[in-house]
Amino acid sequence: MNGMKYKTPLLLAIALLLFACNSPTPAAVPDNPQSGTALAAARTRVPLRKELATQQAKQTVQAMAGLANAKGLETPGTSTPGTPVPGTAAATGSNTPGAAPEAAATIVPPATAVPTLTPSWTPTPSWTPTASWTPTPSWTPTLNPTVTGTPSMTPSPTITVTATPTVTPTVAGGGGSKIAFVAARDGNREIYTMLLDGSSPVRLAEAPADDSAPAWSPNGTRIAFHTSRIGNFEIYVMNADGSNITRLTTATGDDQYPVWSKDSSKIAFTSNRDGNQEIYSMNADGSSQTRLTLSAKEDGGPQWSPDGTKLVFTSLRDGDAEVYVMAADGSAQTRLTYNTAYQGDAVWSADGSLLAFVSAADGNKEIYTMKPTGAESKRLTTSSGDDIAPQWSLDGSKLVFVSARDGNNEIYSMNNAGTEQVRLTSNSADDSAVRWAPDGSQLLFVSSRDGNTEIYSMLANGSAQTNLSRNSGADVEPAWQLK
Numbered sequence: 001m002n003g004m005k006y007k008t009p010l011l012l013a014i015a016l017l018l019f020a021c022n023s024p025t026p027a028a029v030p031d032n033p034q035s036g037t038a039l040a041a042a043r044t045r046v047p048l049r050k051e052l053a054t055q056q057a058k059q060t061v062q063a064m065a066g067l068a069n070a071k072g073l074e075t076p077g078t079s080t081p082g083t084p085v086p087g088t089a090a091a092t093g094s095n096t097p098g099a100a101p102e103a104a105a106t107i108v109p110p111a112t113a114v115p116t117l118t119p120s121w122t123p124t125p126s127w128t129p130t131a132s133w134t135p136t137p138s139w140t141p142t143l144n145p146t147v148t149g150t151p152s153m154t155p156s157p158t159i160t161v162t163a164t165p166t167v168t169p170t171v172a173g174g175g176g177s178k179i180a181f182v183a184a185r186d187g188n189r190e191i192y193t194m195l196l197d198g199s200s201p202v203r204l205a206e207a208p209a210d211d212s213a214p215a216w217s218p219n220g221t222r223i224a225f226h227t228s229r230i231g232n233f234e235i236y237v238m239n240a241d242g243s244n245i246t247r248l249t250t251a252t253g254d255d256q257y258p259v260w261s262k263d264s265s266k267i268a269f270t271s272n273r274d275g276n277q278e279i280y281s282m283n284a285d286g287s288s289q290t291r292l293t294l295s296a297k298e299d300g301g302p303q304w305s306p307d308g309t310k311l312v313f314t315s316l317r318d319g320d321a322e323v324y325v326m327a328a329d330g331s332a333q334t335r336l337t338y339n340t341a342y343q344g345d346a347v348w349s350a351d352g353s354l355l356a357f358v359s360a361a362d363g364n365k366e367i368y369t370m371k372p373t374g375a376e377s378k379r380l381t382t383s384s385g386d387d388i389a390p391q392w393s394l395d396g397s398k399l400v401f402v403s404a405r406d407g408n409n410e411i412y413s414m415n416n417a418g419t420e421q422v423r424l425t426s427n428s429a430d431d432s433a434v435r436w437a438p439d440g441s442q443l444l445f446v447s448s449r450d451g452n453t454e455i456y457s458m459l460a461n462g463s464a465q466t467n468l469s470r471n472s473g474a475d476v477e478p479a480w481q482l483k
Helices: 002-022 046-072 143-152 155-167
Strands: 178-183 191-195 211-216 224-226 232-238 254-261 268-269 278-283 298-303 310-315 320-325 343-348 355-358 364-369 387-392 398-403 408-415 431-436 444-446 455-458 475-480
Touching: 002 254, 143 211, 178 211, 191 211, 211 254, 211 475, 224 254, 232 254, 254 298, 268 298, 278 298, 278 310, 298 343, 310 343, 355 387, 364 387, 364 475, 398 431, 408 431, 444 475, 455 475
Parallel strands: 320 343
Antiparallel strands: 178 191, 178 475, 211 224, 224 232, 254 268, 268 278, 298 310, 310 320, 343 355, 355 364, 387 398, 398 408, 431 444, 444 455
């Protein structure tokens, strides 16, 4: 229907044009109801009427062509009525000039529609859907699986929380309920005990002199220590509650650093009573004091083998520090290490099959292991800082030690083969003097992280680090009660 709407007037206009060109007398043009514009009245003179008809026919053809082009812009189902041109009248057949001829109305489209019809209808790129409609990743329900799945993935925090209370109480056969330590909180160095959580500190040996180096007997009933209360350092022993303080050594020199044999029957110690520092042993009651080493240089750091038949120690007798071993009676003294650099601080593994020690053979101090015969020496640590003070776990599977590899002294752990080295403490202050709990679940150590030196505990994996001593004075030399 829209096509016929524009084709019919166009054909009429073409026919009118042909007729005007060939006819001496122009015919009246009928009204076009679709256009709304009337042709001008015919002139009375024949030449003028013919010329006017020709012009009008051409105008009609142009108008119909414009309307044909504009049909793409017309909204289907609507039409815009044309506007009659004011001042025109119906044309008549009169030849008299000036007379109002009888008009044939012709619809002419608005002038403004013609020049803008051709380009304006073309769809522009602005309609093209942009990327903004595309669903963004924010709609993806990634949070729901995470939220709903977390309850089944939360054992890690609960393990840490539940581990703390289970470690604190005494484990049957695994250790006692107290920690001995040295504190200067009352002016001079004295020996104290406290419970495993740091509570109930008790001063055990009150004297105007310094008391140091507390060592629990393996049966957990007594503490050996050295003191300068009579002028020079001597070895004393007391009960776990501080009662029955007994002097064991009586010499003009300094007797220091007592170490219990595994069966609690003997004590080894160092003494310079004979001129230079040597290793001695005695019974737990102070009887049978025996000099075990005899050299022109210092011998020190004795450690009993687990079966009590041997002692490993460090000696300067050959010009530099080396590791030696001897029988419990001082016989069969054997040099185990050979190097011009420092080698010492040897400690036995729990089963007595290995010795861990410190060696500077490769430049800085590192941790090594070897057989008690000196065979199969193996370097465990490799770092730019000194690694010192190795301590075996009760089952012999791990070692803890102190290292300055990261700038200051921190505590590390590793497997007995040197693998899985893990930093346990991390702060700007020094952490040192690390000791295993008898059951292997916790560690004691000394730290100055809170401004002064305090005693801390932590789980074997380095978590739950806790200040136990909490005092303004220096607290050092922690020792676990063994039973």
